[in-house]
Amino acid sequence: MNLPMASKLLVLSAVFVHFASPVPNRSVSTVIAQTFNLLLLMQANSTVLLNTYLSCQGGPFSDSSFSAPRLHYDGVPTAAIPFRKWRTLSDLERLDKNYEAYSALSEFLQLVWDDQFVINSKQVELLEMLKVTRLRIEGLLSNLTAIMSVLGGSPTPVTDSLMLESVEASTFEKKIRGYVVCHLYRQWVDRTVRDFALLKEKYPS
Ligand SMILES: *[C@@H]1O[C@H](CO)[C@@H](O)[C@H](O)[C@H]1NC(C)=O
Ligand SMILES: *[C@@H]1O[C@H](CO)[C@@H](O)[C@H](O)[C@H]1NC(C)=O
Numbered sequence: 736m737n738l739p740m741a742s743k744l745l746v747l748s749a750v751f752v753h754f755a756s757p758v759p760n761r762s763v764s765t766v767i768a769q770t771f772n773l774l775l776l777m778q779a780n781s782t783v784l785l786n787t788y789l790s791c792q793g794g795p796f797s798d799s800s801f802s803a804p805r806l807h808y809d810g811v812p813t814a815a816i817p818f819r820k821w822r823t824l825s826d827l828e829r830l831d832k833n834y835e836a837y838s839a840l841s842e843f844l845q846l847v848w849d850d851q852f853v854i855n856s857k858q859v860e861l862l863e864m865l866k867v868t869r870l871r872i873e874g875l876l877s878n879l880t881a882i883m884s885v886l887g888g889s890p891t892p893v894t895d896s897l898m899l900e901s902v903e904a905s906t907f908e909k910k911i912r913g914y915v916v917c918h919l920y921r922q923w924v925d926r927t928v929r930d931f932a933l934l935k936e937k938y939p940s
């Protein structure tokens with residue numbers, strides 16, 4: 736073997752060790768179980784977050800009859816997917832879609848926090864929930880990366896979905912944007928809980 740070849744192999748194995756090192760292989764089921772437990776708490780909180788958010792925005796958002804489940808906002812990922820398509824995704828593909836969605840949601844939650852800090856500066860509880868949610872998402876992203884690396888993959892690099900121009904919006908649009916973010920975040924957590932229920936069956940702890 737010539738020297739350049741040997742050093743290439745060395746680099747390759749270093750990369751492999753780097754990717755494999757966050758979690759030893761045998762503990763993948765432990766991380767999956769940990770992540771599942773985290774998700775159940777996030778799921779419970781996502782309903783509280785949505786309701787708290789709505790109650791702080793005034794009418795029509797705070798009306799008890801308010802419901803606009805089909806509202807969307809550019810760049811905020813939707814969780815809806817046909818069952819068959821979802822079921823035939825590989826584990827890595829399914830995790831990658833989560834990674835992509837939560838990366839975008841994390842950015843949007845920061846934007847919602849910024850908006851609410853101006854619109855509802857006295858709603859400290861809401862501001863705190865938005866902040867904690869974003870922290871939990873960051874933790875989830877790290878878990879997703881760890882699980883994917885053990886399964887032999889890594890997240891597809893995400894492109895920024897949020898453009899600086901879209902930060903500018905009227906107060907009403909900001910309120911709608913925040914609603915869509917909290918609403919779709921809750922849908923995503925529901926989907927991810929299903930994803931992980933499936934993973935847990937394959938990797939029982
Ligand atoms: C991890 O474990 C799985 C199944 O237990 C096995 O197929 C795979 O080869 C292992 N990967 C590594 C990097 O050891
Ligand atoms: C759920 O919300 C409570 C209160 O805001 C917070 O203390 C806790 O850390 C949250 N947990 C998760 C997993 O988001």
Ligand SMILES: CC(=O)N[C@H]1CO[C@H](CO)[C@@H](O)[C@@H]1O
Pocket residue numbers: 757758766769770773874877878881
């Ligand atoms: C590898 C990794 O990131 N594990 C974390 C997964 O999430 C749980 C709960 O937040 C943490 O305790 C783990 O350290």
